[in-house]
Amino acid sequence: MSLLNVSKLSHGFGDRAIFNDVSFRLLKGEHIGLIGANGEGKSTFMNIITGKLEPDAGKVEWSKRVRVGYLDQHAALSQGMTIRDVLKTAYQYLFDMETEMNELFAKMGDVSPEELEALLEETGTLQDALTNNDFYIIDAKVEEIARGLGLDEIGLERDVNDLSGGQRTKVLLAKLLLEKPDILLLDEPTNYLDEQHIEWLKRYLQEYENAFVLISHDIPFLDSVVNLIYHMENQELNRYVGTYEEFQKVYEMKKQQLESAFKKQQKEVAELKDFVARNKARVSTRNMAMSRQKKLDKMDMIELAAEKPKPEFYFKNARTAGKVIFETKDLVIGYNEPLSRPLNLRMERGQKIALYGANGIGKTTLLRSILGEIRPVSGEVETGDYLHIGYFEQEMKNANYNTCIDEVWNEFPSFTQYEVRAALAKCGLMTKHIESKVEVLSGGEKAKVRLCKLVNKETNLLVLDEPTNHLDVDAKEELKRALKEYKGSILLISHEPEFYRDIATDLWNCESWTTKIF
DSSP states (O other): OEEEEEEEEEEEETTEEEEEEEEEEEETTOEEEEEOOTTSSHHHHHHHHTTSSOOSEEEEEEOTTOOEEEEOTTOOOOTTOBHHHHHHGGGHHHHHHHHHHHHHHHHGGGSOHHHHHHHHHHHHHHHHHHHHTTGGGHHHHHHHHHHHTTHHHHOTTSBGGGOOHHHHHHHHHHHHHHHOOSEEEEESTTTTOOHHHHHHHHHHHHHOOSEEEEEOSOHHHHHHHOSEEEEEETTEEEEEESOHHHHHHHHHHHHHHHHHHHHHHHHHHHHHHHHHHHHTTSTTTHHHHHHHHHHHHHOOOOOOOOOOOOOOOOOEEOSOOOSEEEEEEEEEOBSSSBOBSOBOOEEETTOEEEEEOOTTSSHHHHHHHHTTSSOOSEEEEEEOSSOOEEEEOSOOOSOOOSBHHHHHHHHOTTSOHHHHHHHHHHTTOOHHHHTSBGGGSOHHHHHHHHHHHHHTSEESEEEEESTTTTOOHHHHHHHHHHHHHOSSEEEEEOSOHHHHTTTOSEEEEGGGTBSOOO
């Protein structure tokens, strides 16, 4: 049974085409991975099928009475709502049903016996639906899911506006789980999630009986939960049965076959053109030349898609730092309340340290305390000599209406425009992105602009807070290579073991010093 049909979809922004005549079908129980490089239009596609965005052409048809749950990487939560309020909105359709039932009860005093019988039957149906969908134990259900995801640790009465990116993602995931939708649409659900909750989500999706569409650049996660791949590239959407690994094999084979056919055709075209050029002027061979020309004119030309620029990251090294990068003395981090026991940590030149552990225990707070951006609750941090720090923040909260060129030029005013463009291109951005405002770029493209500023700054200490969020597979691999080669020191937060284990000389488990209880 088809739950969603998308036919002949075309869409673009300005002169930048995203899709051209794309078709897509979602069947009951299908577990789909939607993949493609940064900026190919995956989130745009999600926005179109959920009705947030009107396509330029084409049709999107959902089957009737299908309930869709959408986890959006850019989802906003209303200020003033508590976590509990947000989770209870998962049952909004049941609250609406209760309102409808109460209105029917109110009518019963003024109707004939026949009408009363019909109303009683209708209210009975609504009553059964409310009972079957756990309406009368909503609070218990909310508490149960909140405990499972660690939201009770944050506090269910906490204003959602005060939450970190990871905590917001958990709230939205919990809401989706409570909704029990027929179809899940998940856009980068593992961004900002810690390993423990990625594992939980993996198990949940493996056991999920209904259909889902998942956008993710976390390939091990994707591979463990999907059975179909839809690949988005060059305005097309192509379907592959199997895992990401199986898709890669078929994709490479098709690519090689197309390149082989292209070379063969180009050779034939060259030979035909040469024959026509040499023989069209001679009376004896003119007819043969015209015949070859007709063949040329009718030929269905094979076109190879333009190769996307692959990012190259080469971090510039500043002068050598002192032996000690930083040392903490009985440092207690936190804002209004302590997030850690007293910490005596030390980092030396050349160390590459990965911090890991559950969300909300203070990993980012520790980085910001070391950098002097926030005051500790108590204790102190001593930083070493000659530090040249490059800092990649986990999330940029403010909208950025600069063009990419201005964004980099403001940081490096001595660059020529050519040097700015070349620097952005080297990070995997194309001309159409480079001339755009930062705000209209995809999450991955925005990250590449920020990395462009980082690689062009001379540093001897990189402080990186979840740098792989939103990055596509090629960019992630290239960043890993660059960090392994980097001569300076690194302090890194990451929720992807396959990324940080190859880079780190030391692993710090932050759960061993947190004051949070698990």
